[in-house]
Amino acid sequence: MHGLVSILAQLEGVLSGTAGLLALATVCLFQHGIHVLQRQRSDRNSARILGEVKSLEREVMHLTRDKMITRLENVVLREILTQNDPERGYAVLLKRFIPDTDSGFAAIIRLDRSSGTVFEARGLSDESLEAFHIDTHHLATLASGSPLVLEDQPLRKSQIYASLTPSDKRKASRIFLIPVGVGQELCAVLATTQLLPTAAPQAEQLDLSTRLMSCVAGSLKQLFTLEHHTHQLRSTREMLELRSIADSQSEQPLRMIERFMVRLAQITGSERASLYVLPKEGAATCKALIRCGVQLPPGVETRWFQHEDTLSSMGQLYGQVTVFDQLHLKRVGVDTLMQSAVTAPIRHKHRYAGLLCLTRRQSAAPLPVDLELITWAADVLSETIQKSINFLQMERQARQDGLTDLANRRTFDLQLAREIDSVQQGLGLECSLLLCDLDRFKSINDQYGHQAGDLVLRETAQILREQMGKIRSGDRALLARYGGEEMAILLPGVGITGALRIAEGIRAAIDSHPFAVESALLTVTISVGVATCPLHASSPEALISAADAALYEAKSAGRNRVCCAQEPTAISATGVS
Structure with missing residues (x-):
């Protein structure tokens, strides 16, 4: 710079005028x-x-x-990983994702075969938990190891969104699906509305969440395997317990089946259990053979039984193990009391034999292990039902008259003694007895033969059953063939006024009924003697004697009539028919 100044000074001295300025x-x-x-x-x-x-x-x-x-x-x-209880550890994990359950939810969905069950959840209502379902095509994508983000239209069209309650839907502007495992090792899915950490970009959040679930995949799968083995062990123990009941030889078959079903209901978390069987080969619908479980108030019990009958019909139609949730129950007309039910068909030698129905008021769906146990129980019952039917047939033969299907004399005597004893002990107020005898029955046998007489007896027994079905206390009445053409009707809880009214109804029904014998229509009449304990007698023998005396009076007065006992004195009816 100093050299430049020196040069400029020299130029200043040399140059002048315009040329000097230009240079400067x-x-x-x-x-x-x-x-x-x-x-x-x-x-x-x-x-x-x-x-x-x-x-x-x-x-x-x-x-x-x-x-x-x-x-x-x-x-x-x-x-x-440091939690003593593994399930507690996953609850802590979900709390990390969803600190505030009012603003979001998260759930770990365990994949069982082709379906999924909620293993752990936070922020979801019970209704959403029960219905929670992941779309099959989403599972195929997750199996590749890639997470999914559902939002806008794809979210609203998904089965996950459809399974949520309105309050849970408001929390779900988007749902992230994070795979736990890859390919065949995909054992669970994390579904969450929020990711970690809160302020990070979404790509980094997805990466962290995927890494986290990848790290716990092994321990989670081990936990699932352990639970599966535990359930298998429990199921085996329960099957052995139920099998020991089914193989019991120390009690009647029906009692054994009832104990079996009560225990099955307890194991599966059901409140009631019912067994339906076909009453006879070729029958179209099943009838309830056993109903058992928790005690219900009378009004509720009646309605519950009606719902069970509806489920039995639907289960018979479906022909396979069927789980009824709330929506399914409403579709078949069961809109009160029950929230969940299972029906399982019972087959004997590949033929439909009946149905098992388990019901409860809670809405929780049965576990897969419970469904397996119910299916197994239906198979076991198929073996025992036939034994029970055979036993019932033998018992029925021992208790009933072979011609009329009414109770036999031995059954009548035992029941009469029980009812009189009940009155004497103050457990029952009164008990009436009707002794009925067909008028001039011997002439029918003599003129038309014993087969015609048998037909008249069978039709008379059917008329008696129909008449008993019309009265309020008919479910406690006992109809018996007392001997020959004589029949007895035991009416517990019915006084003399009611007994006389019932007897008159029977007399009128027999009198108006045309009996078709060969090519003829016969008019048959009946005489009835009525007695009541304790009004006319205080012992079985005395009550029979009083009714027999009244019957003798009806015969003596012209037949086809009803007479009431006057006093507890036996009167011989020899020679009157």
Whole structure:
């Protein structure tokens, strides 16, 4: 610079005028150009340094965030894996994702075969938990190891969204699905409305969530396997217990089946259990053979039985093990009391033989292990039902008259003694007895033969059953063939006024009924003697004598009439028919 000044001084002395000024301007421009070049070089250096600084800042920020995410990942994994109770660990994990259940929800869905069950959940209502279902095509995508983000139209069209209650839908502007395992090892899915950490970009959140679930996949699968083995062990133990009941030889078959069903209901968490069987080969519908379980109030019990009958009809139609949830129950007309039910068909030698029905008021769906047990129980019952039917047939033959299907004399005598004893002990107020005898029955046998007489007896027994079905206390009445053409009707809880009214109804029904014998229509009449304990007698023998005396009076007065006992005195009826 000093040299330049010296040069300029010399030029100033040499040059003058216009030429001197021009030279001076040239020198100034040259000096300015040098300054501009130096400034540009300085700016470029500054920009380069600033860029390097910003790059370093970004790297530091990324490193800091990575470190924070890694630390969070380690903390979360430590929280999960250090819990004494594994399930508690996964509850802690879901709380990390959903701190506030009012704003979101999360659930770990265990994949069982082709379906899924909620293993652990947070922020979901019971109704959503029961119906929660992941779309099959979403599972195929998740099996590749890639997470899914459902939002807008795809979310609203999904089965997951459809399974949510309105309040849960309001929490779900988007749902993230994170696979637990890959391919054939896919054992569960994390469904959550929020990801970790809150302030991180979504891509990093998905990456962290995927890594977390990948880390716990092994332990979660081991837990599922352990639970499966535990359930199998429990199921085996329960099957052995039920089998021991089914193989019991120390009690009647019906009592054994009832104990079997009560225990099955307890094991599966059901409140009631019912067994339906076909009353005879070729029958179209099943009839309830056994109903058991928790005690219900009378009004509720009647309605519950009606619902069971409806489920029996539907189960028979479906022909397979069927689970009825709330929606399914409403569709078949069961809209009160029950919230869940299972029906299982019973087959004997590949033919439909009956149905098992288990019901409860809670809406929780039965576990797969419970469905397996119910299916097994239906198979076991198919073996025992036939034994029970054979036993009932033998018992029925021992208790009933072979011609009329009414109770036989021995059954009548035993029941009469029990009812009179009940009255004497104050457990029953009164008990009436009707002795009925067909008028001039011997003439039917003599004129038309014994087969015609048997037909008249069978039709008379059917008329008596129909008449008993019309009275309120008919379910307690006992109809018996007392001997020959004589029949007895025991009416517990019925006084003399009611007994006389019933007897008159029977007399009128017989009198108006045309009996078709061969090509003729016969008019048959009946005489009835009525007596009541304790009004006319206080012992079985005395009550029979009183009713027999009243019957003798009806015969003597012209037949086809009802007479009431006057006093507890036996009167011989010899010679009157």
